[in-house]
Amino acid sequence: LAKTTQPISMDSYEGQEVNITCSHNNIATNDYITWYQQFPSQGPRFIIQGYKTKVTNEVASLFIPADRKSSTLSLPRVSLSDTAVYYCLVGLPSGSARQLTFGSGTQLTVLP
């Protein structure tokens, strides 16, 4: 199973762009990269998913280099409500009994 490594914590200020990088050196050919956000006392919530290059949605962007051994979640202009734990996952997104591996997550704290 592909193991992921993320920074334990990051601080930022309101209005700044935040980039959280995840390392996944032994990612498999068919694996996708998925990011989740978790607030206290809630389950994780899907943010974005990608396979290669760049993916963008209304919430975030995901940058994946050609070797796919890392990925970067980019949150534009964060607000206080973006304070949460962010998880990077590597694995098959659906249709498989293969497990999806969660790392320890990155605690993002947005300061006023």
Added chain:
Amino acid sequence: DVKVTQSSRYLVKRTGEKVFLECVQDMDHENMFWYRQDPGLGLRLIYFSYDVKMKEKGDIPEGYSVSREKKERFSLILESASTNQTSMYLCASIDQQGEHQPQHFGDGTRLSIL
């Protein structure tokens, strides 16, 4: 919107008790999962199920069992609860069909074993 419902938000039990944690999803998903979440350790997979009556062990199955008698319901069972099973338990489901489907999580059950 997919809804994954865990029967209890908070639960307090005693050592040696048999404990049932229930999870129900309303989207006819084939795959369901049970995780536990502990500070500094992230989410760790206990068991998952890819169909009714089918189950697979995850990373930390010891001390747990599961039951999937109906597609929408996935139960986690602590046969004889111990204090080291005090944790936050999260249930998730995912659609078997189609690509790029994310996991949908419940809001968790915080279980304390005294």
